[in-house]
Amino acid sequence: MVFGQVVIGPPGSGKTTYCNGMSQFLSLIGRKVAIVNLDPANDALPYECAVNVEELIKLEDVMVDPALGPNGGLVYCMEYLEKNIDWLEAKLKPLVKDHYILFDFPGQVELFFIHDSSKNFLTKLIKSLNLRLVVVQLIDCHLCSDPGNYISALLLSLSTMLHMELPHINVLSKIDLIGSYKLESVGELIKLIDKSNGYVFSGIDASVVEYSKIAVVAAVQEKYMKDEETED
């Protein structure tokens, strides 16, 4: 039985960085890790990969012939991989004896909640190589700073989980940046409430002055809170 992770998520959500960090962490705790790059457009890999789909097909080639755009090209590459799954299976066979596998996938989310190729070839590999996989879906924590984006991220995760039919874990990535987004601040809450009950329209000039005061108070409070944290 072989264990591994299917790392997916929107473009730029941090999949490659995650695979790199996760493989280092797992190696440190004594697991033998192999990273499989399945992104045919992943040019600058920060990790050493055991298998690279670019040996089979490259996005830049299919953008020349059959002259597809980046999105269509990626769908084509995944369909091509599905048709040539024997290639991947042969590459994985020697690894699955003693490795933990990390699959680094492309960022086009439709490949995981609409198209069937990725799901189909993973299902074949699961059966033929006796894999135990979990989907790890990365979501940029920036999406938590806006209710609409947050809900669409949840819906995306739900659709992907239902489509892939695998154990599924959502990971908020880039959490180190969360402090730089406008979250839950009382100032933001007041602005939202003012818009909702119409206060903001009662005296436009007055509210501009008021909002500049809110910004100053918020900055002072944040500094005060940070100073308190440092003292603790």
Ligand SMILES: Nc1nc2c(ncn2[C@@H]2O[C@H](COP(=O)(O)OP(=O)(O)OP(=O)(O)O)[C@@H](O)[C@H]2O)c(=O)[nH]1
């Ligand atoms: N601050 C911060 N930056 C990160 C983190 N993870 C990734 N990044 C940055 O985000 C950018 C995209 O990261 P990648 O790992 O290439 O993301 P990806 O999901 O593999 O990207 P695609 O393959 O293009 O879909 C890079 O500039 C990374 O350095 C993180 O945890 N914190």
